[in-house]
Amino acid sequence: MFYTVNCRVQRAILDKGANYLLGLKKNQPTLYAAVEDYVQAEGANPDNLTCDYFDDTHGRLVRRRYFVFDTPEHIKALGFSEMNTVIATETISSSPYKEGISAEWRYYITNNDKTNTQLPRFIRDHWQIESTHWLLDVHLNDDKDKKYSKNAAENFAKTKRFLLNMVKLRPPKGKKRSVRANLKLVGWNLDYLEELIFS
Known part of the structure; x- marks a missing residue:
């Protein structure tokens, strides 16, 4: 922990x-x-x-x-x-x-x-979690996002993590882009959105 x-x-x-x-x-x-x-x-x-x-x-x-x-x-x-x-x-x-x-x-x-030979791994695992939180905040404004409905906050959090993981796992073919650029491309390019969802 x-x-x-x-x-x-x-x-x-x-x-x-x-x-x-x-x-x-x-x-x-x-x-x-x-x-x-x-x-x-x-x-x-x-x-x-x-x-x-x-x-x-x-x-x-x-x-x-x-x-x-x-x-x-x-x-x-x-x-x-x-x-x-x-x-x-x-x-x-x-x-x-x-x-x-x-x-x-x-x-x-x-x-x-x-x-304990696992100590370095424990530390690295923590920083991977911090990195994910940073990506969610910087690219999807996670810290500023306020949801007051009972289930909305949890549903949006899961959706954002799902989207971030999909974009990281399946970047568009061709030119290498940043995570931020790929997230924007999801909203701009229907073909890329369909590729993420259906492939």
């Missing part, structure tokens, strides 16, 4: 017998700074590297490295006593659309053991 850091959420998850994976944000300055300082002091050494891979989709080259650390007592003392592992992810990316190379660090805490 993945949530923004909140001690009550962590406690509720543990009370249900589940595991948690919490992303740290700078609005929790004490915990964020403690974890960041600890990771920098430990260093990004090969002993802590659990996953290192490259991704060249979407027209950019991305390297993601995942480092895992045992949680020291001074961080546990900040209110997360059952925290076992600190995870640091480094994302290095270059894009033909932007000049230079960017690097970003993100930090996570979990009660999973650092030997």
